[in-house]
Amino acid sequence: MAVKTAQRQLKTQSAQRTAHSAQPSLIIEQVFIMKNIRFIKFFTAVNTITFIGLLLGFSQFSQAADLTNTDDIIKQANMASYYAGDDGSAQARMIIVDSNGNKQLRQFTILRKDKQDLGDQEMLVFFSRPTDVSGTVFRVQKQVNADDNRWLYLPALDLVKRISAGDKRTSFVGAHFFYEDVSGRNPAEDNFTLLTTTDSVYRLKAEPKNANSVEFAHYIIEIDKQTFLPLLVNYFDQQGNNIRRMEVLKTTKIAGFNTVVHSKITDLTDHSYTEMQFRKVKYNLGLPDNIFSERSLRTAPKAWLK
Amino acid sequence: MSKISIFTKLPLAILFTVTMISSVNAANVTNAVAEDDWADDSWGDDEWQEQASSAWQFSGFAELGQGNFLQDNIVDSSSSLSELRARAEISYSAKTFEFNASGDLLHDQVISDTQWQTRELTLSASPFSMLDVKIGRQVLTWGTGDYLFLNDLFAKDWQSFFSGRDDEYLKAPSNSVRLTAYASDFSFDFAWTPTFTPDNYLTGERFAFYSPISGENIAPGDDFLVEQTRGDQFSLRIATTKQGVEYAVYGYKGYWTTPVGFKASDTSAANTFNANIIKGNVVPTDNQHISAYFPEMNSFGASMRMPLGKGLFNSEFAYYNSVEDSQGDKANIANSQLRILVGYEQELAKDFTASMQYYLEQTLDYQAYQQSYPQSNPLYNSAEDELVDEFRQVLTMRLRYATMQQKLTYNLFAFYSPTDHDSYLKPSLNYRYSDQVSFSAGANLFFGEQAHTFFAQHKDNSNAWLRLRVHY
Numbered sequence: 001m002a003v004k005t006a007q008r009q010l011k012t013q014s015a016q017r018t019a020h021s022a023q024p025s026l027i028i029e030q031v032f033i034m035k036n037i038r039f040i041k042f043f044t045a046v047n048t049i050t051f052i053g054l055l056l057g058f059s060q061f062s063q064a065a066d067l068t069n070t071d072d073i074i075k076q077a078n079m080a081s082y083y084a085g086d087d088g089s090a091q092a093r094m095i096i097v098d099s100n101g102n103k104q105l106r107q108f109t110i111l112r113k114d115k116q117d118l119g120d121q122e123m124l125v126f127f128s129r130p131t132d133v134s135g136t137v138f139r140v141q142k143q144v145n146a147d148d149n150r151w152l153y154l155p156a157l158d159l160v161k162r163i164s165a166g167d168k169r170t171s172f173v174g175a176h177f178f179y180e181d182v183s184g185r186n187p188a189e190d191n192f193t194l195l196t197t198t199d200s201v202y203r204l205k206a207e208p209k210n211a212n213s214v215e216f217a218h219y220i221i222e223i224d225k226q227t228f229l230p231l232l233v234n235y236f237d238q239q240g241n242n243i244r245r246m247e248v249l250k251t252t253k254i255a256g257f258n259t260v261v262h263s264k265i266t267d268l269t270d271h272s273y274t275e276m277q278f279r280k281v282k283y284n285l286g287l288p289d290n291i292f293s294e295r296s297l298r299t300a301p302k303a304w305l306k
Numbered sequence: 307m308s309k310i311s312i313f314t315k316l317p318l319a320i321l322f323t324v325t326m327i328s329s330v331n332a333a334n335v336t337n338a339v340a341e342d343d344w345a346d347d348s349w350g351d352d353e354w355q356e357q358a359s360s361a362w363q364f365s366g367f368a369e370l371g372q373g374n375f376l377q378d379n380i381v382d383s384s385s386s387l388s389e390l391r392a393r394a395e396i397s398y399s400a401k402t403f404e405f406n407a408s409g410d411l412l413h414d415q416v417i418s419d420t421q422w423q424t425r426e427l428t429l430s431a432s433p434f435s436m437l438d439v440k441i442g443r444q445v446l447t448w449g450t451g452d453y454l455f456l457n458d459l460f461a462k463d464w465q466s467f468f469s470g471r472d473d474e475y476l477k478a479p480s481n482s483v484r485l486t487a488y489a490s491d492f493s494f495d496f497a498w499t500p501t502f503t504p505d506n507y508l509t510g511e512r513f514a515f516y517s518p519i520s521g522e523n524i525a526p527g528d529d530f531l532v533e534q535t536r537g538d539q540f541s542l543r544i545a546t547t548k549q550g551v552e553y554a555v556y557g558y559k560g561y562w563t564t565p566v567g568f569k570a571s572d573t574s575a576a577n578t579f580n581a582n583i584i585k586g587n588v589v590p591t592d593n594q595h596i597s598a599y600f601p602e603m604n605s606f607g608a609s610m611r612m613p614l615g616k617g618l619f620n621s622e623f624a625y626y627n628s629v630e631d632s633q634g635d636k637a638n639i640a641n642s643q644l645r646i647l648v649g650y651e652q653e654l655a656k657d658f659t660a661s662m663q664y665y666l667e668q669t670l671d672y673q674a675y676q677q678s679y680p681q682s683n684p685l686y687n688s689a690e691d692e693l694v695d696e697f698r699q700v701l702t703m704r705l706r707y708a709t710m711q712q713k714l715t716y717n718l719f720a721f722y723s724p725t726d727h728d729s730y731l732k733p734s735l736n737y738r739y740s741d742q743v744s745f746s747a748g749a750n751l752f753f754g755e756q757a758h759t760f761f762a763q764h765k766d767n768s769n770a771w772l773r774l775r776v777h778y
Contacts, residue, residue: 096711098711098713102740103740104740104741105741129741130741130742130777131365131366131367131395131777131778132367132741132744132777134363134365141550146550146613147613147616149550149613156445156474157445157447157473157474157476157477158444158445158446158447158477159447160448162552162611162618163618164613164616164617164618164651164652164653164659165613165616165617165653166616166652166653166659167653167655167656167657169656170653170656170657171657171711171712173712174711174712174713174738176711215656272711290488293488294493294545294547295438295486295488295493298438298486299430299432299438299486302399302401
């Protein structure tokens with residue numbers, strides 16, 4: 001238990017490490033955590049290692065050196081975007097706007113649990129809007145080394161429909177967000193090159209290893225140096241035209257984790273777009289493993305959806 | 307007939323359109339309010355807050371549907387679908403239980419009737435941490451087939467399926483108790499339906515069907531005598547998932563869900579009749595004295611579903627034990643069957659998914675079945691060539707393509723039986739104009755050489771349909 005707590009704090013710490021130390025409140029938080037770590041240290045042998053790890057972390061932080069290894073940058077970005085905490089929950093809504101300005105809304109609650117950092121994940125998506133999809137539940141077992149397992153529960157038919165792994169770059173419930181944008185594109189799918197490092201961002205170019213599997217020829221990603229959140233991604237076709245853009249419109253720090261709470265994806269070929277917002281974002285809730293099962297499709301785990 | 311119905315339908319359609327337009331306007335207003343709140347980038351929009359915090363939820367839709375037979379049919383109406391439906395859904399979610407109710411107020415012009423149909427009226431709770439209970443009127447589904455059912459013996463509505471209503475209506479509700487227990491990696495489902503709920507099978511009221519006794523298609527409607535059964539149905543499923551592979555075993559105790567048995571409806575004559583019909587030498591002089599009924603049937607089976615290659619593979623089998631005809635020699639009762647299904651689905655291109663299924667239905671005790679239908683039996687017009695094949699096979703294919711940001715979907719589902727030489731095509735498209743308004747169109751097309759085979763008998767039931775739905 002204490003080990004787990006320490007691991008969590010380590011994660012929290014690593015998330016905080018990426019933030020500016022200038023904010024007084026943050027310093028207080030860090031001191032508080034340091035105290036906690038010291039406290040735990042007396043009780044568990046392994047904590048010596050944890051403590052050293054934290055110190056190393058701090059030394060890295062204090063140096064605040066630019067990363068030069070693309071793998072490290074991408075790993076940290078992947079971690080910050082999709083693996084914050086051991087688990088998490090959030091309410092989300094999307095507004096989908098077509099090229100004629102017609103709007104559609106989607107509202108859902110997401111539960112996520114990591115099996116391993118940067119590894120496999122369990123995810124549940126409970127739709128509440130629009131009314132015709134209310135009660136629909138989407139379940140994903142994200143697998144890094146195999147195709148994801150996906151299920152859809154259709155309440156009107158009491159049907160648990162399994163969905164073939166398929167193309168991850170297809171629209172998620174009619175939005176401009178692809179399945180891959182929601183659950184995370186596997187970094188192993190692309191070759192990255194670090195283009196520039198500015199005061200605030202790392203700019204990288206990503207080229208797909210399998211060009212036939214995607215609609216783009218390459219993309220340019222800008223990753224915040226402090227938070228490691230990708231803030232802007234532009235996708236280009238073979239002719240070098242910018243065809244698609246993901247931009248982060250707002251981030252907030254929640255429970256120590258820098259979190260994207262408002263983002264937008266635009267199809268630049270017709271200027272249709274989808275905006276997505278999150279609220280009630282929570283981390284490290286201690287979601288039990290067994291809620292990520294067929295049971296939750298029929299009987300929503302209400303206690304975790306508040 | 308058709309002139310009159312056009313005049314009666316027209317005002318209905320106008321009324322519906324006006325209602326629809328007004329509700330669309332209302333919806334736009336609501337959206338506009340919501341959008342203002344989007345603009346200032348906040349979640350503090352009252353509507354959403356309320357949605358999230360209220361334990362009560364209301365919703366529903368109105369739908370107008372019209373479908374017509376594509377050729378002369380012997381049924382009363384020239385419409386296969388002609389209805390206005392208003393759905394109301396209400397739910398209440400408390401900490402320890404959940405209440406769900408939904409139903410349709412349906413004005414059905416095909417049968418000139420207006421009625422309330424309850425689709426769900428349930429209380430759900432988890433009295434123990436590893437047990438879920440759902441009691442009341444509900445839709446139940448399990449199994450791995452797509453439009454083919456082996457171990458799913460819960461009620462189906464074939465009339466809805468043939469008329470182009472939404473897929474939701476293929477599953478009919480039943481008054482049942484469902485218990486689901488969870489232990490280690492297994493789930494145990496048990497469903498009890500105290501009063502047998504049959505399929506909504508074809509009666510001739512909306513669609514004609516082949517009668518082996520008449521030797522032609524009939525549309526008896528109210529004259530189709532079916533003796534009702536009031537017994538219990540018990541369904542069981544034990545399921546688990548190991549390394550992404552889903553396994554399940556099933557059991558069922560109850561009745562055939564369509565009336566596949568015949569007997570004399572006049573009880574004084576019944577014994578003699580039944581004895582004679584079994585021997586194959588009865589000559590019923592008057593069809594009115596024969597009624598269909600639901601013979602007892604028990605079944606067991608298993609299924610598995612797993613990722614394979616780029617797609618999904620599923621297989622299922624079921625053994626149907628026709629208890630009242632365990633030797634298979636009673637001509638008036640369907641024989642036991644073995645049903646086997648294998649299927650594969652794969653996304654072939656972006657937003658384009660194809661799937662195929664192979665289905666085998668083996669009639670058991672086939673020799674006894676053959677002998678119970680002697681050529682000489684005048685009850686059955688041309689007995690020999692109308693016998694069900696010992697190994698009836700069906701291939702199905704589904705193609706699904708979504709475009710316009712998934713607002714427009716095309717679907718083609720095809721059944722083809724290489725043994726019966728007949729087929730059934732279900733093309734359809736659905737256009738989602740907005741979150742409130744959607745439009746669907748499609749057809750049910752039957753082909754075949756012989757008058758009696760499973761799909762070919764419905765040739766005259768071939769129809770095309772349109773539906774317009776507005777959510778509120």
